[in-house]
Amino acid sequence: DQQVKQNSPSLSVQEGRISILNCDYTNSMFDYFLWYKKYPAEGPTFLISISSIKDKNEDGRFTVFLNKSAKHLSLHIVPSQPGDSAVYFCAARAGGYQKVTFGTGTKLQVIP
Protein backbone atom coordinates (compact mmCIF):
# COMPACT_ATOMS: atom_id res chain seq x y z
CA ASP A 1 0.00 0.00 0.00
CA GLN A 2 1.62 3.19 -1.21
CA GLN A 3 1.16 5.82 1.46
CA VAL A 4 2.82 8.63 -0.49
CA LYS A 5 1.74 9.07 -4.09
CA GLN A 6 3.03 11.22 -6.89
CA ASN A 7 0.55 10.66 -9.66
CA SER A 8 2.40 12.57 -12.36
CA PRO A 9 5.45 10.61 -13.46
CA SER A 10 6.68 13.51 -15.58
CA LEU A 11 6.24 17.22 -16.14
CA SER A 12 7.61 19.62 -18.78
CA VAL A 13 7.79 23.35 -18.18
CA GLN A 14 9.26 26.26 -20.08
CA GLU A 15 12.20 28.07 -18.54
CA GLY A 16 11.06 31.02 -16.45
CA ARG A 17 7.60 29.59 -15.81
CA ILE A 18 6.29 28.02 -12.64
CA SER A 19 6.69 24.29 -12.00
CA ILE A 20 4.13 22.69 -9.71
CA LEU A 21 4.77 19.18 -8.46
CA ASN A 22 2.04 17.42 -6.52
CA CYS A 23 1.99 14.78 -3.83
CA ASP A 24 -0.82 13.02 -1.95
CA TYR A 25 -0.58 10.94 1.18
CA THR A 26 -2.92 8.59 2.97
CA ASN A 27 -1.40 8.16 6.43
CA SER A 28 -2.86 10.78 8.80
CA MET A 29 -0.01 10.12 11.24
CA PHE A 30 2.48 11.80 8.92
CA ASP A 31 3.51 15.10 10.45
CA TYR A 32 6.65 16.08 8.56
CA PHE A 33 7.10 16.25 4.82
CA LEU A 34 10.16 16.63 2.66
CA TRP A 35 11.06 17.10 -0.97
CA TYR A 36 14.21 15.60 -2.41
CA LYS A 37 15.75 16.24 -5.80
CA LYS A 38 17.64 13.58 -7.69
CA TYR A 39 19.91 13.84 -10.73
CA PRO A 40 20.78 10.72 -12.76
CA ALA A 41 23.47 8.51 -11.20
CA GLU A 42 23.38 10.52 -7.99
CA GLY A 43 21.60 10.10 -4.67
CA PRO A 44 18.61 12.19 -3.64
CA THR A 45 19.47 15.55 -2.10
CA PHE A 46 17.28 17.34 0.38
CA LEU A 47 15.48 20.38 -1.01
CA ILE A 48 12.85 21.69 1.39
CA SER A 49 10.59 20.47 4.17
CA ILE A 50 7.44 21.42 6.04
CA SER A 51 5.99 20.52 9.40
CA SER A 52 2.31 19.70 9.68
CA ILE A 53 1.81 22.72 11.94
CA LYS A 54 2.47 24.97 8.94
CA ASP A 55 0.78 25.30 5.59
CA LYS A 56 3.62 26.96 3.70
CA ASN A 57 7.38 27.03 3.73
CA GLU A 58 9.52 29.05 1.37
CA ASP A 59 13.20 28.88 0.48
CA GLY A 60 14.30 31.06 -2.40
CA ARG A 61 12.65 29.84 -5.59
CA PHE A 62 11.12 26.84 -3.83
CA THR A 63 7.87 26.88 -1.88
CA VAL A 64 6.06 23.91 -0.39
CA PHE A 65 2.36 24.09 0.40
CA LEU A 66 0.57 21.67 2.70
CA ASN A 67 -3.17 21.06 2.77
CA LYS A 68 -3.74 18.70 5.69
CA SER A 69 -7.47 18.32 5.18
CA ALA A 70 -6.88 17.15 1.62
CA LYS A 71 -3.73 15.22 2.57
CA HIS A 72 -1.98 17.00 -0.27
CA LEU A 73 1.23 18.90 -0.68
CA SER A 74 2.81 20.66 -3.60
CA LEU A 75 6.19 22.04 -4.51
CA HIS A 76 6.33 25.27 -6.50
CA ILE A 77 9.46 26.32 -8.32
CA VAL A 78 9.48 29.90 -9.58
CA PRO A 79 11.07 30.73 -11.93
CA SER A 80 12.01 27.32 -13.31
CA GLN A 81 15.54 26.93 -14.62
CA PRO A 82 17.08 24.25 -16.85
CA GLY A 83 19.23 23.13 -13.89
CA ASP A 84 16.03 22.21 -12.07
CA SER A 85 15.53 19.31 -14.49
CA ALA A 86 15.64 16.27 -12.22
CA VAL A 87 13.42 13.74 -10.49
CA TYR A 88 11.63 15.14 -7.45
CA PHE A 89 10.62 12.85 -4.62
CA CYS A 90 8.01 13.69 -2.05
CA ALA A 91 8.59 12.04 1.35
CA ALA A 92 6.86 11.88 4.71
CA ARG A 93 7.43 10.66 8.23
CA ALA A 94 5.52 10.39 11.50
CA GLY A 95 6.27 11.45 15.07
CA GLY A 96 9.85 12.61 14.49
CA TYR A 97 10.80 9.04 13.74
CA GLN A 98 13.26 8.89 10.87
CA LYS A 99 11.47 6.14 8.99
CA VAL A 100 10.78 8.07 5.82
CA THR A 101 8.25 6.97 3.22
CA PHE A 102 8.98 8.13 -0.31
CA GLY A 103 6.76 8.66 -3.32
CA THR A 104 7.77 7.30 -6.72
CA GLY A 105 8.98 10.62 -8.02
CA THR A 106 8.10 13.12 -10.75
CA LYS A 107 10.59 13.77 -13.52
CA LEU A 108 10.72 17.50 -14.23
CA GLN A 109 12.08 18.78 -17.51
CA VAL A 110 12.64 22.50 -17.82
CA ILE A 111 12.88 23.48 -21.48
CA PRO A 112 15.19 26.39 -22.33
Place this chain on the structure above:
Amino acid sequence: DTAVSQTPKYLVTQMGNDKSIKCEQNLGHDTMYWYKQDSKKFLKIMFSYNNKELIINETVPNRFSPKSPDKAHLNLHINSLELGDSAVYFCASSQGSYSNQPQHFGDGTRLSIL
Protein backbone atom coordinates in the same frame (compact mmCIF):
# COMPACT_ATOMS: atom_id res chain seq x y z
CA ASP B 1 35.46 14.99 0.75
CA THR B 2 32.27 13.15 -0.25
CA ALA B 3 29.78 13.19 2.62
CA VAL B 4 28.23 9.73 2.12
CA SER B 5 30.22 7.37 -0.05
CA GLN B 6 29.29 3.90 -1.24
CA THR B 7 31.42 1.27 -2.89
CA PRO B 8 31.19 -0.17 -5.40
CA LYS B 9 29.15 2.07 -7.67
CA TYR B 10 28.29 -0.83 -9.96
CA LEU B 11 28.09 -4.51 -9.11
CA VAL B 12 27.35 -7.20 -11.68
CA THR B 13 27.25 -10.76 -10.44
CA GLN B 14 25.57 -14.09 -10.92
CA MET B 15 22.64 -15.60 -9.09
CA GLY B 16 23.62 -17.47 -5.97
CA ASN B 17 26.71 -15.39 -5.22
CA ASP B 18 27.33 -13.46 -1.99
CA LYS B 19 28.27 -9.79 -2.20
CA SER B 20 28.82 -6.79 0.05
CA ILE B 21 28.26 -3.07 -0.37
CA LYS B 22 30.13 -0.64 1.85
CA CYS B 23 29.02 2.77 3.08
CA GLU B 24 30.89 5.45 4.96
CA GLN B 25 29.83 8.92 6.06
CA ASN B 26 32.07 11.75 7.23
CA LEU B 27 29.30 14.03 8.45
CA GLY B 28 29.56 12.96 12.08
CA HIS B 29 26.01 11.61 11.96
CA ASP B 30 24.88 8.92 14.36
CA THR B 31 22.20 7.27 12.23
CA MET B 32 22.62 5.43 8.95
CA TYR B 33 20.21 3.76 6.56
CA TRP B 34 19.95 1.41 3.60
CA TYR B 35 17.31 1.98 0.95
CA LYS B 36 16.39 -0.07 -2.10
CA GLN B 37 15.13 1.55 -5.30
CA ASP B 38 13.49 -1.05 -7.49
CA SER B 39 12.71 -1.03 -11.20
CA LYS B 40 9.56 1.02 -10.56
CA LYS B 41 11.73 3.70 -8.95
CA PHE B 42 10.10 3.10 -5.59
CA LEU B 43 12.62 4.07 -2.86
CA LYS B 44 12.01 1.94 0.21
CA ILE B 45 13.84 1.79 3.52
CA MET B 46 15.40 -1.52 4.47
CA PHE B 47 17.43 -0.93 7.64
CA SER B 48 18.54 1.81 9.97
CA TYR B 49 21.24 1.89 12.62
CA ASN B 50 21.66 4.45 15.38
CA ASN B 51 25.07 4.38 17.08
CA LYS B 52 25.65 0.84 15.81
CA GLU B 53 22.28 -0.36 17.09
CA LEU B 54 19.64 -1.68 14.69
CA ILE B 55 16.50 0.46 15.01
CA ILE B 56 14.62 -0.14 11.76
CA ASN B 57 14.35 -3.55 10.16
CA GLU B 58 11.71 -3.68 7.47
CA THR B 59 10.37 -6.84 5.90
CA VAL B 60 13.57 -7.81 4.18
CA PRO B 61 14.71 -11.38 3.44
CA ASN B 62 17.24 -12.59 5.99
CA ARG B 63 19.69 -13.03 3.12
CA PHE B 64 20.31 -9.32 3.68
CA SER B 65 22.46 -8.61 6.71
CA PRO B 66 23.58 -5.11 7.65
CA LYS B 67 26.66 -4.58 9.78
CA SER B 68 27.74 -1.39 11.50
CA PRO B 69 31.29 -1.59 12.87
CA ASP B 70 31.06 2.04 14.04
CA LYS B 71 28.65 4.89 13.62
CA ALA B 72 30.42 6.15 10.49
CA HIS B 73 30.05 2.86 8.60
CA LEU B 74 27.13 0.71 7.58
CA ASN B 75 27.76 -2.22 5.28
CA LEU B 76 25.24 -4.46 3.57
CA HIS B 77 25.96 -8.11 2.92
CA ILE B 78 23.69 -10.11 0.66
CA ASN B 79 23.80 -13.90 0.53
CA SER B 80 22.56 -16.16 -2.26
CA LEU B 81 21.69 -13.34 -4.63
CA GLU B 82 18.45 -13.65 -6.60
CA LEU B 83 17.25 -11.97 -9.78
CA GLY B 84 14.80 -9.87 -7.76
CA ASP B 85 17.69 -8.32 -5.86
CA SER B 86 18.61 -6.30 -8.94
CA ALA B 87 18.10 -2.68 -7.92
CA VAL B 88 19.91 0.46 -6.88
CA TYR B 89 20.85 0.45 -3.20
CA PHE B 90 21.27 3.79 -1.47
CA CYS B 91 22.98 4.46 1.81
CA ALA B 92 21.99 7.53 3.82
CA SER B 93 22.80 9.17 7.12
CA SER B 94 21.26 11.72 9.47
CA GLN B 95 21.82 13.22 12.87
CA GLY B 96 19.39 11.62 15.26
CA SER B 97 16.90 8.83 14.72
CA TYR B 98 14.16 11.10 16.11
CA SER B 99 14.67 14.50 14.58
CA ASN B 100 13.72 16.75 11.72
CA GLN B 101 17.20 16.68 10.28
CA PRO B 102 17.13 15.54 6.64
CA GLN B 103 18.86 12.41 5.49
CA HIS B 104 21.93 12.69 3.28
CA PHE B 105 22.26 10.08 0.56
CA GLY B 106 25.15 8.42 -1.20
CA ASP B 107 25.14 8.08 -4.98
CA GLY B 108 23.89 4.51 -4.93
CA THR B 109 25.18 1.09 -5.90
CA ARG B 110 23.58 -0.41 -8.98
CA LEU B 111 23.36 -4.16 -8.47
CA SER B 112 22.65 -6.33 -11.50
CA ILE B 113 22.09 -10.05 -11.15
CA LEU B 114 22.72 -12.18 -14.23
